[in-house]
Amino acid sequence: MNERELFLSALELSDTIARQSYLRSACGDDLELMRRVETLLAAHEQTGEFLDAPVAEQLATAQADSQTTAQASAPASATAAGLDSSRPRPRSAKTEATTGEFPKAGDAGRDGSEFFAACPPNWLQPSSRADSIGRLGQYEILEVVGQGGFGTVLKAFDTKLQRVVAIKVLNPELAAMSPARKRFLREARAAAAIRHENVVSIYAVEESPLPHLVMEYVPGETLQHRLDNQGPLSVGDVLRLGKQIADGLAAAHAGQLIHRDVKPANILLETGVDDHVKITDFGLARTANDASLTQSGTIAGTPSYMAPEQALGLKLDQRADLFSLGSVLYQMLTGRPPFRAANALAILRRVTEDVPRPMQDIIPDIPDWLCQIVGRLHEKKPENRFASAREVSELLARCQSELQASGNVVAIGPVDTRVQPSKKTSARRGFGVIAKLAVATAGVLVLAATLWLMPVLRLIWHGQASVDFLNRSGETRVEFFADGQLVDTQVGYGEVDLPAGNYELRVHHPDPKLRIYDVALIRLDWLHRPHQVNLSSPPQNLRLRAGDRVQLMVAYVEKETTEPLPSIDTGVDDRSLLAVADPLLTDQWVELFNGEDLSGWETHPEETGSWHVENGLMTAAGSPGYLFTTRDDFTDFHLRCDVRINAGGDSGIIARVPFERPTKNGLPGYEAQLQAGTVLAAGWQTGAIAVSQRDRGWRMLQPSSLAIEPDNWVTLEFIAIGNRMETRLSGQLIATHVDPQQLFARGRIALQHSASGTRVQFRRVEVRLPAKPHSGEGE
């Protein structure tokens, strides 16, 4: 294996120890190579935005940013007050104001001089403290820490309670406007009711001399500052901080308060052992709106984080904050806000109309499940988002613990509040186990089985989910475990209702002669395109969306079955059944398809399917069904056909079948499997030999791992002599099998079209038969 292959294989292993041991065994003595791959892996893990933003995009962003700061500093900072330490904290304001005098007009800038200049005289009392600007009631004003469109934030010392506080003072020109003044006070009083560790506490709301509120002083920096300095955060940090933001919002929402301006500049990170989130400026965005009306007539704040309904001026509820939370998470993960444009109006249009650029385009390592969560928060319609901040918080907490426990989040199911009535029916059918999960909303499933004989599928499902469960084997039992307790068992065909929880699915088959060859979890999207994860390949996420169908499939082989031949191998022909067939069969090929119509063929009246002749090709695409030869006495034969099949298509040639209505078990007989792409569990590629029995369903007799090109003509041969079978592709042996039971001796040949997403076409179908046609009769 070369360096790239080693790197990519190691990357599939999420665990560092597993990676190391893998590299040790794969590199052997080549320590140089091992060191090299380890360096690459370390470079890969390194955070930062290296190469993530196309160079032209960086140029455009740099331009746009410099413009925004130059032209729009007022609206951009309108609500950014809080304790926004991303701004410099000049101390100049206090130097000459120890007696309560105001800095001279003309000391323009962020030091609060304009604010002080506009304040009524004597609103601050002289102070005796050397480091104080002045006194406001019991508070010694120490310095100006932030300046926004509607208020100024001062750091102060509470002389009564002997603690440092922050005071937000409404700007004097707003204080002069009665509605703005009233709204500021009303919102501030509502916000004062919230007591939560992730919300900046408001200690007091005062009306005079200027309306102001006294709040907790949070040492630290804003999330905006953190992102500006450090770029994107790790997934672990995003989950941890994101959960705290959601907690703070949940507390506010519980008090019927909407924040309206959730953004990185309003999220304070308190320094400590681990930084701790404190959300500030609850409800003050509306005051900011009043502020902007007095100023420029533009929309207040940074619309980049606004919910669409907010941008459109519609009625808001708490879910508007969830949209903004989605934007904040997006920025934490990618380092940039999701909706960017040259001016505020263009941003608003993007917020209401556009889907943000996929985060994985920017940083490919962001896990799918996290993209799903952000995507759900970013739903344009509030009703499609999560229902509450509490729900988001719980989800993020679960992800966090999963990440800590296993090193990666195995699966996030949808949070679905729609509970579907349980409807359990039982219909014994057969072909491994098929579970259809009715997916109501987005989610992720993963196959994380490690035990070969009894695979355990881990399924983490959040919220209520109705699982449409189809067991087509009749004998395979699937058990659902939650926290080690068996909660449900399925051996039939029906639905399983799974409340929120972590599940393990265990698969058993009572026949000790069978072993599980592979388990596949397959999602079919609305175009019937298959997406799957397999037990036989390293764990991957499978993304689920509304309208998808999910099937769980187990492929069994008899234990003594040999491993599949890895590829076409010209050296194996001495084992071929042709040596037996050639002397037995004539050299005459008999056409089974005349190239014009389906004479010589028929479909079962109860399941006619979609077989027809199209441009000289025998074609099936649409409703499933089998096409039978009218001739019903095939025993030994050598069939060959030219066939092509679409990606994801599943078809086959079944030998020695009776003329009966196909069931979910298909038809009893031997099958030469035909498929392109990987639709099924491993081993079910073209040329695999399988058997189906009425009560037992499909079982693989000889697997094949040969993937054929979709939509390309191939020549498939199927030879059956007595109890021996063989498949060949393009003249080469694929699989050969001896059935000691000889389950099927005589019958029709049928062409399979078993799934509606399949399009299969046959160009030539011909057989050669024993010299004396009915010599095998009565055996």
Added chain:
Amino acid sequence: MTEVTNILSKIREGDGAAADQLLPLVYDELRKLAALKMSLEHPGQTIEATALVHEAYLRLVDGNEHRNWDSRGHFFAAAATAMRRILVDNARRKKRVKHGGDFQRLASDNVELAAPEIREDLVALDLALDRLKSIDPAAVELVQLRYFAGLSIAEAAAVLGVSPRSADRLWAYGRAWLRTELSESEDR
């Protein structure tokens, strides 16, 4: 039939050498377009690489060829290489200006892409890409399409004719390789 359409159809017919003729034409067009944009657009507006490449494509290739995905792929691959040259040359010039040299040339060159702060050192990246090309040319193509021509991973995957997942993996490798190479050359 335009010259580029003609070359594209030659490439499709299996004339490997024709691809070499594509690059200078695409390069010229992109430079011209970039210069034109800079003179027409409002100050502060910058060139969007992807938009530029699309526009060059529309200008250089006959309409009836537009539906041919193979042609698009070849064109985009050439355009990505051209964008790399333009941007790297530009960065190289900036470097020289910083060090006081070659002012004359800068002044006479009307294709001036504003380049405030690019995170990556384009000149070093260019050299690293040359080295990577001898090891893994596909990874270089992907990096060019993604980083220089501004295509998304999915679009780049389509141009390269690989699955998005393969492209993701190739991207991970290429990025890690380049990052290692750049940090090692810094250490030296």
